[in-house]
Amino acid sequence: MNQVEQKFTWKRALLYACLLLVAVVQIFPLIWLVDFSLGSSNEMFTNGLLIIPEKIRWDNYVTAFVDGHFLHYLKNSILVNVTAVVFVIAISILAAFAVTRMKWKLQGFVKTLLLMGMMIPIHATLLPNYVIYDKLGLTDSFWALLIPYVAFSLPQGLFLTCSFMDSIPKELEEAAIMDGCSIYRIIGTVITPLMKSSMATVAIMTFLNNWNEFMMASTYLSSNKWKTLPFSILEFTGQYSSNYAVQFAVMALTAMPAVVVYVLLNKYITKGVAMGAVKG
Amino acid sequence: MRKIYSNKRVILTLILPGLLTFLLAILAPICLSIYYSFTDFSGMGEAVFNGLDNYKAMFQDTGFWVSLRNSLLLAIGFICIQHPLALITAAILDKMQNKAEGFFRCVYFIPNVISVAVIAYLWKFIYNPNFGLLNNILKLFGFEGNVNWLGSGSAIWSVLVVLIWHGFGWGMLIYYTGIKNIDPVLYEAAAIDGATGKEAFMKITLPLMKPVIQVNVTMAVISALKQMETVYLLTNGGPGDQTQFMANYLYKQAFNSFKYGYGNTISVAFIVICLLATVLLNRIFKEKDA
Numbered sequence: 001m002n003q004v005e006q007k008f009t010w011k012r013a014l015l016y017a018c019l020l021l022v023a024v025v026q027i028f029p030l031i032w033l034v035d036f037s038l039g040s041s042n043e044m045f046t047n048g049l050l051i052i053p054e055k056i057r058w059d060n061y062v063t064a065f066v067d068g069h070f071l072h073y074l075k076n077s078i079l080v081n082v083t084a085v086v087f088v089i090a091i092s093i094l095a096a097f098a099v100t101r102m103k104w105k106l107q108g109f110v111k112t113l114l115l116m117g118m119m120i121p122i123h124a125t126l127l128p129n130y131v132i133y134d135k136l137g138l139t140d141s142f143w144a145l146l147i148p149y150v151a152f153s154l155p156q157g158l159f160l161t162c163s164f165m166d167s168i169p170k171e172l173e174e175a176a177i178m179d180g181c182s183i184y185r186i187i188g189t190v191i192t193p194l195m196k197s198s199m200a201t202v203a204i205m206t207f208l209n210n211w212n213e214f215m216m217a218s219t220y221l222s223s224n225k226w227k228t229l230p231f232s233i234l235e236f237t238g239q240y241s242s243n244y245a246v247q248f249a250v251m252a253l254t255a256m257p258a259v260v261v262y263v264l265l266n267k268y269i270t271k272g273v274a275m276g277a278v279k280g
Numbered sequence: 281m282r283k284i285y286s287n288k289r290v291i292l293t294l295i296l297p298g299l300l301t302f303l304l305a306i307l308a309p310i311c312l313s314i315y316y317s318f319t320d321f322s323g324m325g326e327a328v329f330n331g332l333d334n335y336k337a338m339f340q341d342t343g344f345w346v347s348l349r350n351s352l353l354l355a356i357g358f359i360c361i362q363h364p365l366a367l368i369t370a371a372i373l374d375k376m377q378n379k380a381e382g383f384f385r386c387v388y389f390i391p392n393v394i395s396v397a398v399i400a401y402l403w404k405f406i407y408n409p410n411f412g413l414l415n416n417i418l419k420l421f422g423f424e425g426n427v428n429w430l431g432s433g434s435a436i437w438s439v440l441v442v443l444i445w446h447g448f449g450w451g452m453l454i455y456y457t458g459i460k461n462i463d464p465v466l467y468e469a470a471a472i473d474g475a476t477g478k479e480a481f482m483k484i485t486l487p488l489m490k491p492v493i494q495v496n497v498t499m500a501v502i503s504a505l506k507q508m509e510t511v512y513l514l515t516n517g518g519p520g521d522q523t524q525f526m527a528n529y530l531y532k533q534a535f536n537s538f539k540y541g542y543g544n545t546i547s548v549a550f551i552v553i554c555l556l557a558t559v560l561l562n563r564i565f566k567e568k569d570a
């Protein structure tokens with residue numbers, strides 16, 4: 001079968017052409033971005049699609065890196081996202097155990113309630129949350145980002161964790177209970193080690209949800225202290241409004257971490273998204 | 281054993297972190313939003329109840345209806361343009377069965393991992409009337425190439441193109457996974473019976489993909505309703521309110537026009553519309569299945 005398919009046919013070539021066309025549409029804007037970021041601003045006023053820079057201007061990237069406070073924003077992004085992922089995974093596992101394994105009256109109701117969060121549009125809470133964080137003195141703090149990031153990734157995380165937990169046989173934990181293990185120890189030493197692929201999926205989905213988040217960060221934060229990577233661009237376009245090449249460089253630089261991680265972990269992320277989507 | 285599983289204190293400690301997060305970070309703001317939606321709060325000073333005034337105003341507010349119309353346009357764009365293309369691309373990709381498959385899959389998804397801030401600013405440049413990529417492409421084909429893409433009239437279409445382009449990879453990936461789950465034996469049997477690729481797609485892929493398509497379409501409609509960030513950065517609803525979307529509109533009302541109470545009214549309507557759309561779509565698809 002495979003041998004037949006590998007043979008050259010016009011039909012196959014046509015299919016390839018279709019795929020290539022879609023690929024060009026999807027990726028060309030980014031190639032254009034990188035291309036122009038390596039030239040000088042004057043070179044942009046060309047009639048061609050791409051430019052061959054007279055001299056490759058790596059210094060655009062140096063400016064972007066230094067004046068865009070790239071490392072500072074990157075550090076914030078990593079910090080808040082990793083913390084959010086840890087919280088989402090931990091809370092999901094605890095809550096999933098409570099609603100799938102434990103026996104109590106309201107378990108169905110509470111599960112539905114928590115999963116309802118998936119249907120709530122995140123931006124509908126921008127206005128009230130702003131007032132709440134303001135009253136609590138949380139604006140411009142790490143918590144103002146962490147709380148909503150955790151809260152809005154939790155329903156999906158819980159959903160995935162519940163469906164994974166349902167597929168783990170109960171016999172294992174029952175044996176542990178016979179040996180006198182407490183529920184907490186069972187979750188820590190029996191369940192969690194079995195949930196690795198589920199945790200990876202939840203982590204990927206949470207990252208994809210929050211890494212590029214911009215609206216909440218822009219609303220709840222006022223100073224640069226905790227702002228995340230997207231702000232590198234915003235701050236920069238104001239500062240270098242006429243130097244387009246440097247603006248292109250800062251955009252390419254900001255996009256880079258996520259793209260590099262994606263290309264490296266492409267297989268796992270694809271699997272994670274697929275699992276998340278199929279279960280979701 | 282049952283006793284251990286129904287220990288109230290253990291249950292409470294397990295569920296409390298999740299429940300508190302939900303109550304404090306999702307439910308409480310919504311309740312507060314409902315409260316403010318009945319006031320004329322401006323963001324400062326005192327909030328005075330004004331009954332249903334805000335809701336009455338909302339029904340007569342063209343900005344609100346334009347936002348809703350744009351969301352529907354986007355949903356139609358997703359369903360009629362993005363999803364058929366994504367499904368066909370996924371089906372073709374599935375037939376490749378070599379290295380190219382992984383490569384294309386990776387390339388298609390890349391725009392999805394890029395920050396909306398980059399996407400929005402990048403497209404601003406692509407649409408730039410002076411040196412933008414799009415006008416240069418037009419010039420290449422002999423047109424004048426001086427279109428003001430984000431100007432009055434064409435702006436909403438330009439915004440839709442960006443959103444359809446950006447979400448393509450996500451839809452494609454989900455269809456692709458769905459197609460991968462179809463038993464290849466079916467295709468082999470069809471090939472033996474002499475079915476062409478097109479016939480196999482119509483008679484095997486499409487019917488078996490129905491549940492995936494339904495889920496994907498539901499998610500697309502919801503995401504069209506929820507759209508905010510790209511629009512906020514690309515046009516902020518302008519020119520006028522031509523490219524306004526609900527989330528962006530309520531934000532603008534609260535923080536730019538200082539109608540915080542009214543912004544919350546739109547927030548409440550926004551939540552209701554999203555919930556209704558979810559319920560409605562689920563019902564439509566369930567009835568069709570029955």
